[in-house]
Amino acid sequence: MATDLLSAALADLRADAVVTGHFSLAAPWAFVKPAVEGAAFRTAFGGPYTIIVEGMEPLRVEAGDFVLLPHGHEHVLASAPGVAPVPFDDLVAREGIRPSFDTPLRLTAGGGGEVCDLYTGIVFYREAVRNPLFSVLPPLIHVRANDPAVGPWLADTLMAFIRESMACQPGWAVAAARLADVLFVQLLRAHLASAISHTGWLRGLMDPQIGRAIAQLHRYPERDWTVESLAATAGMSRSRFSARFVELVEETPIGHLTAYRMYVASGALRDSRRRLIEIATSVGYASEKAFIRAFRRWSGMAPKQYARSMRDPHDAPYAAGAPYGA
Incomplete structure (x- = not known):
């Protein structure tokens, strides 16, 4: 019964657009990402990183883990909790990058330490604010790579999304949006399967x-x-x-x-x-x-x-x- 209702709620999710990026960040580094009208997800390879959402304890994220911010809350991303963050827009401007909605953002920044390859995305859902499922999701969802609820399909979907969104082949925006739908659903399924308590x-x-x-x-x-x-x-x-x-x-x-x-x-x-x-x-x-x-x-x-x-x-x-x- 519960599974059927959750499936119905997840079936309503349709991405209207997706923005993606690849940040190659050498420690020490830290920046503040402003709030967005979309669901943001993060995953990284290489070095771990810390994410901080206001009102929550800093969270260490290991390589291969997935982070989802369903409501697009403002947050800090850093190589370590003690690094002073800079506004993300200032960091992009400092690197001479002019962001474009229809082109994945590529950024290299930081010091000379361990490199964290961070892949990011913002998925826009017009109906998210009124979706009954979204209304009960927490500000931050952390799905660990070694979580028993995570199957190999999640990593496979992620890699397909990364390849499609970063290659920018003809039709990439539509393909990335559809893959983002699948990725988002799989992240939620993993969260719901592993969460101890719900609201x-x-x-x-x-x-x-x-x-x-x-x-x-x-x-x-x-x-x-x-x-x-x-x-x-x-x-x-x-x-x-x-x-x-x-x-x-x-x-x-x-x-x-x-x-x-x-x-x-x-x-x-x-x-x-x-x-x-x-x-x-x-x-x-x-x-x-x-x-x-x-x-x-x-x-x-x-x-x-x-x-x-x-x-x-x-x-x-x-x-x-x-x-x-x-």
């Missing part, structure tokens, strides 16, 4: 009774669910179900139902051929007005306005103004 609806999903209710809610969002009917699905009393759901998922059952319905509807709005009432009905709303009110509260805009923004490439998060340099 939000993932934690609820692991609970036999609450997970049963979430499974039905996600499978049939159009049903006229109530707290009572969800509690019955879980085989619990209404009060016990509500308390347990909030404890695990950190939101009310109806709050989670509404958020999931809106997420499903946001994907359906991409199809200009579907009528609004059809979409509203498919997620449990009998009238357009009720659906429009709920959708506006969730997204901050009316459904039609949201649909236009999703079809307009200039509204994508990686359009003008998005930081360059993976």
